[in-house]
Amino acid sequence: MSSKYIILDPKLHDIGDFAMKKIMARYNLKQPLIEKPINHDIAWRPTFLWKRTAEYLACEVSNRPFPTTIKEQFADIVASGQPIRIIVAYPKTNGLSSSEYQKDIKNAKMFGIGYIGIDDLGKGEIEYGGISLPLHLTSIDLSEYVRSLRPYITEAYEHYMLKGDPDVGLQKIGQVIESIVYNLAVQAKKSGRFTYTRFRPPRHIAQSLLIDALMQQQIIEVSILARCKSFSLDRNKVSHKPKSKAEAKKIQVKLKENFIIGTRILQELPGLIVKKGYKMKI
Amino acid sequence: MDKIKSELKNISLNEIDRNPENPRIIFRQEELDQLLTSIKKIGLQVPISVYRDKNKYIIIDGERRWKTFLKLNYPTIPAIIQPKPTELENLILMFNIHGLREQWDVFTIANKLTRIIELKKNELGREPTEQELSEETGLTRGILRRCKLIIALPARFKKIILEELKKPKKEQVFSEDFFLEMEGALKTVKNNVPESVAKINEVRDVLMKKYETGIVKNLTDFRKLSKIATSWKNVEYPFEKIEAAFKKVFNDNSISIDDVYKETVEALYGDKKLSNNAYNFLQRIRRITNEDLEDPELKETLLEIKRKLDKLLNSDVF
Numbered sequence: 001m002s003s004k005y006i007i008l009d010p011k012l013h014d015i016g017d018f019a020m021k022k023i024m025a026r027y028n029l030k031q032p033l034i035e036k037p038i039n040h041d042i043a044w045r046p047t048f049l050w051k052r053t054a055e056y057l058a059c060e061v062s063n064r065p066f067p068t069t070i071k072e073q074f075a076d077i078v079a080s081g082q083p084i085r086i087i088v089a090y091p092k093t094n095g096l097s098s099s100e101y102q103k104d105i106k107n108a109k110m111f112g113i114g115y116i117g118i119d120d121l122g123k124g125e126i127e128y129g130g131i132s133l134p135l136h137l138t139s140i141d142l143s144e145y146v147r148s149l150r151p152y153i154t155e156a157y158e159h160y161m162l163k164g165d166p167d168v169g170l171q172k173i174g175q176v177i178e179s180i181v182y183n184l185a186v187q188a189k190k191s192g193r194f195t196y197t198r199f200r201p202p203r204h205i206a207q208s209l210l211i212d213a214l215m216q217q218q219i220i221e222v223s224i225l226a227r228c229k230s231f232s233l234d235r236n237k238v239s240h241k242p243k244s245k246a247e248a249k250k251i252q253v254k255l256k257e258n259f260i261i262g263t264r265i266l267q268e269l270p271g272l273i274v275k276k277g278y279k280m281k282i
Numbered sequence: 283m284d285k286i287k288s289e290l291k292n293i294s295l296n297e298i299d300r301n302p303e304n305p306r307i308i309f310r311q312e313e314l315d316q317l318l319t320s321i322k323k324i325g326l327q328v329p330i331s332v333y334r335d336k337n338k339y340i341i342i343d344g345e346r347r348w349k350t351f352l353k354l355n356y357p358t359i360p361a362i363i364q365p366k367p368t369e370l371e372n373l374i375l376m377f378n379i380h381g382l383r384e385q386w387d388v389f390t391i392a393n394k395l396t397r398i399i400e401l402k403k404n405e406l407g408r409e410p411t412e413q414e415l416s417e418e419t420g421l422t423r424g425i426l427r428r429c430k431l432i433i434a435l436p437a438r439f440k441k442i443i444l445e446e447l448k449k450p451k452k453e454q455v456f457s458e459d460f461f462l463e464m465e466g467a468l469k470t471v472k473n474n475v476p477e478s479v480a481k482i483n484e485v486r487d488v489l490m491k492k493y494e495t496g497i498v499k500n501l502t503d504f505r506k507l508s509k510i511a512t513s514w515k516n517v518e519y520p521f522e523k524i525e526a527a528f529k530k531v532f533n534d535n536s537i538s539i540d541d542v543y544k545e546t547v548e549a550l551y552g553d554k555k556l557s558n559n560a561y562n563f564l565q566r567i568r569r570i571t572n573e574d575l576e577d578p579e580l581k582e583t584l585l586e587i588k589r590k591l592d593k594l595l596n597s598d599v600f
Binding site for chain 1: 353
């Protein structure tokens with residue numbers, strides 16, 4: 001029996017050894033801490049833990065993609081607010097039925113937990129890298145958006161939660177809002193209701209300047225335009241790389257907040273545009 | 283063992299070590315998961331038991347709970363601290379605490395039983411009897427015998443069992459039950475027809491192959507080997523035919539135990555069973571009283587039997 005594990009089921013030792021090497025190679029990491037706590041406040045000891053500059057990368061070795069430990073402790077881990085990213089390593093031959101397995105994979109993705117399935121020959125790839133848990137968002141209800149927006153929302157959510165690029169997800173939301181506001185301004189200008197002279201489409205204009213002008217002339221409800229402006233300004237604050245876990249935690253909290261604000265704007269903006277007699281164009 | 287003086291304390295998880303004498307070496311993840319869910323839901327219901335050894339606490343009872351607390355990163359665990367036992371006391375404690383409460387794998391028990399027998403031998407100056415071992419460990423004599431079958435296995439077969447035990451029960455092929463059934467049968471063969479199992483490890487390999495390939499379908503088929511082996515005394519089957527039957531089973535990879543049993547002694551055992559049943563029935567009939575016959579249902583059944591017997595005994599068969 002390998003002596004480096006105390007808690008891990010002996011039948012998963014080989015899976016553990018393989019996953020450790022795979023993750024180290026993929027992220028260029030040194031030896032991890034084995035079965036050690038992240039900190040005193042988090043009620044969970046992952047099988048492997050790497051303390052990186054801007055995140056804790058934890059690997060839980062289990063017999064299934066969405067283990068009981070994660071299911072039970074997820075809320076506590078998220079509540080800690082620490083930038084923790086989890087990857088579960090599991091044997092592909094695991095005795096789960098096809099529907100149980102699919103359910104586990106779905107749950108893992110929904111909870112932002114990465115996974116690596118390892119086959120009987122000891123081969124496997126990280127299929128999903130997971131996201132830092134403070135960024136975790138539950139699934140999005142597409143019925144709250146107008147039909148034309150749904151593909152954009154889906155794409156942004158996929159980047160945010162499923163592809164492990166939350167900043168790209170936020171960027172996508174920002175681009176859609178900018179495009180809607182721009183098209184609103186074009187329509188208002190054509191109709192003669194928007195008379196701001198520095199807005200000469202298709203020439204570029206700074207988003208904040210354009211929104212200020214739209215607010216001044218009350219093209220649509222001022223409060224939503226104010227939210228669009230603040231969203232646009234805030235979005236830039238989360239675009240730099242964190243230098244520590246504390247900074248990463250702040251950035252991630254902000255990033256998640258912005259993503260939520262952006263999606264809420266997109267729930268309300270189309271209705272308010274149409275209310276003023278304009279078309280909702282992206 | 284002296285009367286135990288114990289105290290209850292919250293102990294830091296870092297100060298605790300597993301008991302090297304714990305016969306249980308495999309804790310399956312499913313079991314830890316179940317306990318984790320339960321501890322999260324209702325907390326720890328029973329403190330663990332430990333003894334102090336130098337600057338560490340060694341677990342007497344509660345390794346699974348300790349592991350679950352570690353997983354949950356709890357700082358301390360409630361523990362009853364007991365005086366340090368001797369090696370033999372420690373082992374016997376393990377058996378009495380764990381073995382009686384959970385269903386241990388026989389392999390797990392057998393693994394440590396060897397050491398208990400050794401220590402007991404030193405203490406008594408002779409081999410402990412089955413009765414003494416049973417009283418000390420709380421294990422039934424039946425389990426002790428099963429353990430001895432496992433203990434007697436060569437190392438390579440023990441390794442196979444250990445590997446199988448790591449798998450969930452339903453995925454195990456060469457399980458403990460497989461070896462216990464096979465070894466039980468081979469022991470009977472050895473006692474009755476020793477020449478047939480002179481090369482016993484080769485016989486084991488053949489039987490394992492047959493089980494793996496489905497030639498031997500059920501574990502209970504091994505019991506038929508015992509029946510063939512004892513057929514010279516039970517149903518007067520000729521000894522040389524028994525040897526020939528085993529030659530077939532142990533040398534021909536394509537022949538099942540069941541087929542050989544059917545070809546050789548099945549009918550004889552069938553006859554014997556019928557004869558025994560008839561004899562037992564007769565003994566019971568002899569005890570029937572007039573009072574019993576007042577039951578109309580019984581009377582009708584007996585008359586029916588009489589009619590059937592008359593018909594049978596008057597037929598050409600007799």
